[in-house]
Amino acid sequence: MIVQKFGGTSVADIEKIKRVAQRVTQTYEQGNDVVVVISALGDTTDRLIKLAKEICDRPPEREMDMLLSTGEQMSVALLSMAIHSLGYQAISFTGAQVGIVTDSTHTKAKIIDIKVARILEELSKGRIVIVAGFQGVSLDDHITTLGRGGSDTTAVALAASLGAEVCEIYTDVEGVFTADPRLVPEARKIDRITYDEMLEMAATGAKVMQLRSVEFGRNYGVVIHVRSNFSDNEGTWITDSEERMEKAIIRGVTHDVTEAKITLMGVPDRPGIAAYLFRCLADANINVDMIIQNVGENNQADISFTISRDDLDKVKSIMEKVVEELGARGFDCDEEIAKISLIGAGMKTHPGVAADMFSALAEHNINIEMISTSSIKISCVIKASEVQKAVQAVHRKFGLDKGVVMHG
Amino acid sequence: MIVQKFGGTSVADIEKIKRVAQRVTQTYEQGNDVVVVISALGDTTDRLIKLAKEICDRPPEREMDMLLSTGEQMSVALLSMAIHSLGYQAISFTGAQVGIVTDSTHTKAKIIDIKVARILEELSKGRIVIVAGFQGVSLDDHITTLGRGGSDTTAVALAASLGAEVCEIYTDVEGVFTADPRLVPEARKIDRITYDEMLEMAATGAKVMQLRSVEFGRNYGVVIHVRSNFSDNEGTWITDSEERMEKAIIRGVTHDVTEAKITLMGVPDRPGIAAYLFRCLADANINVDMIIQNVGENNQADISFTISRDDLDKVKSIMEKVVEELGARGFDCDEEIAKISLIGAGMKTHPGVAADMFSALAEHNINIEMISTSSIKISCVIKASEVQKAVQAVHRKFGLDKGVVMHG
Numbered sequence: 001m002i003v004q005k006f007g008g009t010s011v012a013d014i015e016k017i018k019r020v021a022q023r024v025t026q027t028y029e030q031g032n033d034v035v036v037v038i039s040a041l042g043d044t045t046d047r048l049i050k051l052a053k054e055i056c057d058r059p060p061e062r063e064m065d066m067l068l069s070t071g072e073q074m075s076v077a078l079l080s081m082a083i084h085s086l087g088y089q090a091i092s093f094t095g096a097q098v099g100i101v102t103d104s105t106h107t108k109a110k111i112i113d114i115k116v117a118r119i120l121e122e123l124s125k126g127r128i129v130i131v132a133g134f135q136g137v138s139l140d141d142h143i144t145t146l147g148r149g150g151s152d153t154t155a156v157a158l159a160a161s162l163g164a165e166v167c168e169i170y171t172d173v174e175g176v177f178t179a180d181p182r183l184v185p186e187a188r189k190i191d192r193i194t195y196d197e198m199l200e201m202a203a204t205g206a207k208v209m210q211l212r213s214v215e216f217g218r219n220y221g222v223v224i225h226v227r228s229n230f231s232d233n234e235g236t237w238i239t240d241s242e243e244r245m246e247k248a249i250i251r252g253v254t255h256d257v258t259e260a261k262i263t264l265m266g267v268p269d270r271p272g273i274a275a276y277l278f279r280c281l282a283d284a285n286i287n288v289d290m291i292i293q294n295v296g297e298n299n300q301a302d303i304s305f306t307i308s309r310d311d312l313d314k315v316k317s318i319m320e321k322v323v324e325e326l327g328a329r330g331f332d333c334d335e336e337i338a339k340i341s342l343i344g345a346g347m348k349t350h351p352g353v354a355a356d357m358f359s360a361l362a363e364h365n366i367n368i369e370m371i372s373t374s375s376i377k378i379s380c381v382i383k384a385s386e387v388q389k390a391v392q393a394v395h396r397k398f399g400l401d402k403g404v405v406m407h408g
Numbered sequence: 409m410i411v412q413k414f415g416g417t418s419v420a421d422i423e424k425i426k427r428v429a430q431r432v433t434q435t436y437e438q439g440n441d442v443v444v445v446i447s448a449l450g451d452t453t454d455r456l457i458k459l460a461k462e463i464c465d466r467p468p469e470r471e472m473d474m475l476l477s478t479g480e481q482m483s484v485a486l487l488s489m490a491i492h493s494l495g496y497q498a499i500s501f502t503g504a505q506v507g508i509v510t511d512s513t514h515t516k517a518k519i520i521d522i523k524v525a526r527i528l529e530e531l532s533k534g535r536i537v538i539v540a541g542f543q544g545v546s547l548d549d550h551i552t553t554l555g556r557g558g559s560d561t562t563a564v565a566l567a568a569s570l571g572a573e574v575c576e577i578y579t580d581v582e583g584v585f586t587a588d589p590r591l592v593p594e595a596r597k598i599d600r601i602t603y604d605e606m607l608e609m610a611a612t613g614a615k616v617m618q619l620r621s622v623e624f625g626r627n628y629g630v631v632i633h634v635r636s637n638f639s640d641n642e643g644t645w646i647t648d649s650e651e652r653m654e655k656a657i658i659r660g661v662t663h664d665v666t667e668a669k670i671t672l673m674g675v676p677d678r679p680g681i682a683a684y685l686f687r688c689l690a691d692a693n694i695n696v697d698m699i700i701q702n703v704g705e706n707n708q709a710d711i712s713f714t715i716s717r718d719d720l721d722k723v724k725s726i727m728e729k730v731v732e733e734l735g736a737r738g739f740d741c742d743e744e745i746a747k748i749s750l751i752g753a754g755m756k757t758h759p760g761v762a763a764d765m766f767s768a769l770a771e772h773n774i775n776i777e778m779i780s781t782s783s784i785k786i787s788c789v790i791k792a793s794e795v796q797k798a799v800q801a802v803h804r805k806f807g808l809d810k811g812v813v814m815h816g
Contacts (some may be wrong), residue, residue, distance in 0.1 A: 014459070014462050014463055017463060018463070048482070051422070051486065052485075052486065052489055054422050055422055055425060055426070055486055055489045055490045055493065056489040056490065056492055056493040057493065059489040059492070060488070060489065060492050062499070063485045063488045063489050063492070063499075063500060064485070066481060066484065066485035066488070066500050066502075067481075067482055067485035067486065067489075069481070070478035070479075070481045070482045070485075071478075073474060073475075073477070073478045073481070074456070074475055074478045076474065077460075077471045077472070077474035077475035077478075078459065078460065078463055078475065080468070080471045080474070081460055081463045081464040081467040081468065081471050081475075082463050082464065084464055084467070084468050084471070085463065085464040085465065091470070091471075092471060092474050094474075094551075096504075097549060097550075097551075141505060142505075143502075143505075
């Protein structure tokens with residue numbers, strides 16, 4: 001059994017939908033049970049969001065889910081028709097119909113359970129099953145969506161629940177690259193990568209796969225194959241850790257220009273301040289990425305953190321409340337930032353990696369505003385205008401254009 | 409409690425959606441529980457059908473329903489947002505979510521049951537409930553649609569199940585008219601009309617309400633008020649028979665240019681022929697309107713009947729089979745027909761009405777191809793090109809421009 005996921009650009013017009021139908025039926029002809037997950041056609045989701053904003057400044061999230069979930073429902077029906085016209089049996093389902101049960105966090109719901117009985121029944125009739133990505137249904141029967149890129153999560157979760165051999169993620173590119181080829185022309189495709197490394201790549205801006213779907217894949221051991229819509233070439237396999245001799249491997253450089261930096265200034269440096277601030281943000285379902293805190297003069301602290309720019313309006317109104325509650329001096333927003341990250345296993349035990357990265361940036365006069373590290377990544381926040389220069393500098397510094405890099 | 413239904417043209421753009429939101433909240437402010445039923449935005453349904461046809465010559469009907477039902481889901485979410493932005497609580501539902509259970513006849517499903525508990529619960533919280541028209545869910549959990557104009561049926565069925573005081577059908581015109589004002593400038597609005605008369609008006613081409621919804625209204629005694637989107641004027645009330653002294657009242661003239669005439673030629677005149685033909689059509693869910701049969705020379709008969717032009721492709725392939733099975737001479741299709749009908753209670757007991765109608769046509773040299781009568785209507789099939797002339801002639805013959813007409 002194979003689960004195949006196609007994104008919005010793969011089904012952007014009728015010719016592309018027909019091409020997806022051909023690929024799906026080829027896989028079926030090779031003797032596989034096939035479950036297909038697709039996203040909304042092209043820019044449908046963006047168009048719907050724009051429409052909602054024209055009607056209501058802050059549309060209720062429950063109604064946003066009601067609206068946005070129509071995009072995938074449309075595309076599954078059209079793909080099913082395209083497969084029918086090739087002479088194969090197919091049946092399309094919404095997330096609710098195949099029992100993709102989620103919590104009630106509208107616009108960012110998490111999958112709780114998938115009831116696969118209906119899918120298995122249709123597969124046993126020889127049908128190709130097409131499932132709307134990105135959406136589910138809460139326990140009290142409201143339509144939910146899983147957030148941006150949620151179709152990847154749907155696909156990997158279905159592959160886990162169905163015990164599929166592989167979850168194929170089709171994309172516009174040949175696989176996962178050592179850096180964004182638009183910024184670094186000499187970037188190379190990665191053949192194999194571990195879940196943990198891919199997690200850091202996704203978390204730090206590699207757009208080819210969504211973070212949560214990789215987490216899901218790791219937790220349930222789903223073999224993921226990221227590959228191209230336009231060729232039969234092997235792409236990038238994401239699996240458990242592979243055997244290797246090297247001590248530290250640098251996988252790639254990622255970047256992210258979708259975040260904003262918030263600085264809360266002049267808060268009293270006493271326990272519970274940070275806890276209060278991040279509890280307020282968590283209660284509003286805001287994902288915070290990097291956090292740093294400096295204690296300055298007069299025993300007053302500044303706390304800086306980064307969030308998705310999409311959440312900026314929400315965060316601003318929370319910050320106004322927080323400033324008042326804490327008696328802080330004020331807060332500041334900076335949207336002109338970029339995050340650049342270096343990913344690879346075993347970095348933390350090799351301090352030279354971080355030092356090399358910082359000096360690559362320094363050699364190009366790029367100022368570092370924030371730093372955050374994990375066992376397999378180092379991220380730096382810099383000015384948005386310097387992102388291309390920075391990615392190129394780091395990519396070259398570690399010789400990523402020359403093949404797998406061993407360090408230390 | 410009031411059920412309000414708005415059609416696709418009432419929600420064609422954002423300004424119009426906002427206007428609907430205003431009318432709905434006004435009704436709520438007057439102390440009513442309000443349930444709103446809406447159709448897909450503007451020409452959404454037509455666009456989706458076009459898209460489907462580009463992908464597949466004959467899209468499976470199950471998948472068509474999956475596709476088309478997204479149109480109403482979009483509009484209910486958007487209307488809910490518009491109501492929220494006016495400061496009121498609203499919640500939108502798909503047909504499936506509020507338990508509009510139908511049979512499995514995809515694209516033309518019939519409502520079996522409505523589970524109103526969820527709607528009542530939301531109303532009890534002070535919310536305005538918005539329900540997607542035109543759609544439901546089959547007992548085995550497939551999405552179904554009710555066919556063209558199905559939103560009227562949803563509204564009237566909901567009003568019946570909820571015991572609403574009135575079901576308001578909002579439209580582009582002021583109500584039901586004695587004839588189409590585009591054809592007959594002197595046509596007048598009808599203030600009150602009985603279910604039976606409205607049924608015949610709808611069945612014979614008055615587009616303001618869908619036939620099935622009027623049937624539903626009659627069977628469950630739902631008071632229907634057809635009125636204008638653009639004013640607060642009273643429209644046309646559809647209720648049980650009203651008291652009246654007159655023997656026969658002529659209500660109006662309707663016309664229909666959406667049908668085609670099929671003639672099956674040279675079939676042996678023996679029992680069972682018509683039964684076989686119409687059984688084949690019924691099995692394919694084809695609605696047949698008028699039927700006439702002539703026995704000609706050699707004991708051979710011609711059978712003519714009219715169908716919706718939308719079904720023409722299906723009917724042609726059935727007729728090919730029927731001609732072969734019965735050894736008939738062949739069949740003929742005529743798409744250039746129109747049906748003109750005169751509606752009014754108690755006609756059959758007043759033969760002079762039919763005679764007057766036929767002579768109105770004859771005076772204008774209009775040939776009658778088929779005739780069909782019921783207790784409250786007389787219909788004639790004529791050439792499509794003569795429809796305007798015919799409607800004007802009959803409207804004038806019965807003095808419909810001058811007020812309620814008593815005859816006989």
